[in-house]
Amino acid sequence: MRPSYSRAKPIQFRGATAGWRRSFPRCPARNSSKLVELRTRLESLTPRELEVLRQAIAGKPNKQIAADLGTGEQTLKVHRMRITARMGMAAAAELVRAAERLGIKPASSVRPGAR
Numbered sequence: 102m103r104p105s106y107s108r109a110k111p112i113q114f115r116g117a118t119a120g121w122r123r124s125f126p127r128c129p130a131r132n133s134s135k136l137v138e139l140r141t142r143l144e145s146l147t148p149r150e151l152e153v154l155r156q157a158i159a160g161k162p163n164k165q166i167a168a169d170l171g172t173g174e175q176t177l178k179v180h181r182m183r184i185t186a187r188m189g190m191a192a193a194a195e196l197v198r199a200a201e202r203l204g205i206k207p208a209s210s211v212r213p214g215a216r
Contacts, residue, residue, distance in 0.1 A: 139199050142188050150187070152208070153180040157193065158200045159207035 146154065149170075156166040167177040190196050200207075 136202060139188075139203055143203055143205075145187050146184060150180055150184050153177065154184055154196065154200065155205060155208040157181060157184075158197045158205065159209075161208075 143151075152170065153166060156169065161169070163174055163177050163181070167174045170177070185191065185193075185196065188196060188199060190199060
């Protein structure tokens, strides 16, 4: 007697390939062009904005960053707004990922001049 194949579940190829695509890195050429674009955007930041970015990716709150840099909290918020606009990102989490890809190290938690 032959087995009945009509009751077998059909293979879902979309789901099978989605996991495989997530497991392997994307095309290096595509990643390098995005990295070049990020690097260009990073170079458009002022030195002060770069310092604010380093402190922000360290996870410090706005009030603490403002105190460390000797500015007001509202000024710091303007810096952060300009950073996100120039980098073309909407959220702080995106900035952290971009900074990680660019090799930017977070600012140390010790204040300058403190022992």
